[in-house]
Amino acid sequence: MEPxxxxxxxxxxxxxxxxTQALDVIGQHxxxxxxxxxxxxxxxxxxxEQARRFNPSSVVICNPTLYDEVAAALDxxxxxxxxxxxxxxxxxxxxxVDMVLTAMVGFSGLRPTLAAIKAGKAIALANKETLVAAGxxxxxxxxxxxxxxxxxxxxxxxxxxxxxxxxxxxxxxxLTGSGGPFLxxxxxxxxxATREQALNHPRWKMxxxxxxxxxxxxxxxxxxxxxxxxxNVDPKDIEVVIHPQSIIHSMVQxxxxxxxxxLSQPDMRLPIQYALSYPRRIDLNTQRLDFAGLSRLTFxxxxxxxxxxxRLAYExxxxxxxxxxxxxxxxxxxxxxxxEGRIRFIEIPQVIDGTMARCPFIENPDIDQIYSTDFxxxxxxxxxxxxxxx
Numbered sequence: 001m002e003p004x005x006x007x008x009x010x011x012x013x014x015x016x017x018x019x020t021q022a023l024d025v026i027g028q029h030x031x032x033x034x035x036x037x038x039x040x041x042x043x044x045x046x047x048x049e050q051a052r053r054f055n056p057s058s059v060v061i062c063n064p065t066l067y068d069e070v071a072a073a074l075d076x077x078x079x080x081x082x083x084x085x086x087x088x089x090x091x092x093x094x095x096x097v098d099m100v101l102t103a104m105v106g107f108s109g110l111r112p113t114l115a116a117i118k119a120g121k122a123i124a125l126a127n128k129e130t131l132v133a134a135g136x137x138x139x140x141x142x143x144x145x146x147x148x149x150x151x152x153x154x155x156x157x158x159x160x161x162x163x164x165x166x167x168x169x170x171x172x173x174x175l176t177g178s179g180g181p182f183l184x185x186x187x188x189x190x191x192x193a194t195r196e197q198a199l200n201h202p203r204w205k206m207x208x209x210x211x212x213x214x215x216x217x218x219x220x221x222x223x224x225x226x227x228x229x230x231x232n233v234d235p236k237d238i239e240v241v242i243h244p245q246s247i248i249h250s251m252v253q254x255x256x257x258x259x260x261x262x263l264s265q266p267d268m269r270l271p272i273q274y275a276l277s278y279p280r281r282i283d284l285n286t287q288r289l290d291f292a293g294l295s296r297l298t299f300x301x302x303x304x305x306x307x308x309x310x311r312l313a314y315e316x317x318x319x320x321x322x323x324x325x326x327x328x329x330x331x332x333x334x335x336x337x338x339x340e341g342r343i344r345f346i347e348i349p350q351v352i353d354g355t356m357a358r359c360p361f362i363e364n365p366d367i368d369q370i371y372s373t374d375f376x377x378x379x380x381x382x383x384x385x386x387x388x389x390x
Contacts, residue, residue, distance in 0.1 A: 009276065010037035010092050012112055013103035015046040017207050018126045018152065018272065022101055023050060025273045028285060033276060036097050039088050039104075042066065048073045055079065057096060060087050088112045093119035099276065101152070102127040105209050106332050107374050110134060114367070117147040124275035126152035128222045129332075133325040134370045135229035149230065150275040155223055156230055157271030158249035158262035163231075166254070173227055174251035174259070176243040177302070178203045180215040182345075183244060187306060193345040195338070203246040203266045212335045213309075216348055217302060221313025222331075225324050228317060235317045240310065242300045247289070265289060308349040316356065321363040322373040323356065329377030330355035333385060342389040351388070355381045 009026065013019045019038075026033045035054040040047040044066040051059050051074055058080040061070045071081040082091070089112050092100050100116040101124040102109050109127035116123055118141065125131070131138055142149050151157050155175055163170070181200050182190055198215040199208060206214070213219035224238045241251075249271075251261040264270055265287045273284050304311040309331070316323040334351035337343045343351065359377045362369050 006032060006034045007276065008036040008096060008098045009033055010039075010097045010100045010116075011035065011103060012037075012039045012088060012092070012100065012109065013041075013105065013127075014038040014050055015040040015043035016103055016105060017205065017210075018103035018268065019101070020046075020050075021269045022103065022272050022276070023054060025269050025276060025284070026054070029273075029277075029282060032282065037091050041104075044069050051079055052077065058082060058091055060084070060091065062088075085111060089115035092116040092121060097121060099124055101272075101276070102130065103152075105129075105207060107133055107329065110370075114138070114141065117141050118145055120145045120147050123147055123149045124152050124272070125149050126272075128153065128219075128226055129328050131226045131229045132222050132328045133374060134367065135225065135324070137367055137370065139229050139232075150278050151226075151230055152271055152275045153223060153226065154266075154268060154271045155250040156226060157274055159227065159231060159252055161262045161274065162250075162252045162260040166260075168258075169255040170231070170233065170252060171237065171255045172253040173231065173233055173238045174253060175220065175224055175227060175238055175240050176246075176248055176250050176299075177217070177220040177223075177240060178214070178246045179242040179244050179300075179302075180217065180219075182215055182307075183242065185306070187346075190306060191344065191346050195341065198338070198345060202244070204268070208339055209332075209335055212338060212348075213331070216309045216335075216345070217304075217307040218309035218313065218331055218335075218348075218352075220302065221310045222328070225313060225317050235314065240302050242302050243297065245294075245297055247294065247297055263289060309352065312349060312352050312356065319361070321361055322359075322365040322369065323361060325365070325370050325373045326356050326359040326377040327352060329374045330359075330381040333378050333381035337385040337389070343385055347388055351381050351384045354384045 011019050035056045037058050038056050039060040041062045060082045064083045067083040099122040102113045103126040107129050110130050113130045198212050201211050246266045248261045253259045267286045316327040330352040334348040358380050
């Protein structure tokens with residue numbers, strides 16, 4: 001049998017945490033993958049470095065002021081250089097791309113993901129906001145255009161792996177989370193939490209926005225919304241479990257009471273590689289588990305009093321419609337304001353709650369209404385931030 005041709009990958013957000021680790025995976029398996037497209041927002045230097053190493057056909061630097069710098073650096077390599085989100089949407093739909101890894105941060109990842117889906121591309125999904133903001137639309141279009149969606153988040157990858165080959169009835173998803181850097185912090189300590197403390201995650205190395213979301217447990221809230229759409233489960237059948245060691249990445253419970261779990265060292269390259277290589281499982285140079293050296297694995301319920309962002313996510317998912325899009329937009333504004341030092345950590349959920357109370361509810365939004373909801377939620381959230389900051 002002839003070997004399969006190389007899978008041609010487009011990496012949207014190649015200079016971020018997920019993107020750089022995906023390139024490490026591809027570098028380990030250059031016989032199986034090749035890079036067709038790399039995109040970045042502002043990190044021109046790293047984008048140039050990545051393009052020189054992996055020699056994609058095209059790159060996109062979204063910030064137009066950096067276009068000349070990138071174009072001049074890559075011109076000798078005959079790599080085509082583009083700018084802007086429209087260019088990304090056009091390129092991911094091209095015949096040269098087999099799979100699109102969506103690792104852009106925030107709502108900006110929705111448009112290119114939809115473009116790739118409509119072109120029937122396989123999607124390795126690392127952009128939470130795509131399903132949080134527009135889950136019903138994204139899943140409907142993926143089915144319509146035959147575009148498989150493969151989860152990259154460690155938790156959703158774990159669930160996906162546990163379900164492989166199973167025909168039993170799924171009873172419950174047990175979505176695990178580390179609890180972040182403030183797991184046992186008091187209300188007083190959370191009120192005084194600094195940017196540096198929030199970014200000091202005990203288990204994972206991630207970008208600033210995702211790390212703050214993990215500290216507030218909003219990351220777990222966004223993931224439960226994702227899980228609802230990825231696995232077509234009722235929200236009441238998704239249980240969040242705090243597991244500080246981050247060895248069990250999530251579990252599934254079947255109707256006979258059996259629970260299956262996926263375990264590994266905390267290393268995002270594993271779920272990234274599983275999505276890129278699916279349905280094959282291939283070698284990865286990563287640390288193996290030493291069960292004799294594991295002192296204990298612990299679990300506890302999340303505290304939604306100290307971490308109300310998780311409660312707000314459950315409420316938005318239960319409400320349905322455009323409520324999760326509103327939640328997401330408000331959270332993006334609130335987290336950015338916290339990182340800029342304009343609001344305190346404990347004021348992040350206040351911004352989200354206030355925005356959800358004011359943003360108009362739409363029960364069955366179309367894609368244009370999703371975009372307008374994101375705009376309006378961010379406008380309202382910015383107004384609330386300004387009032388708090390002043």
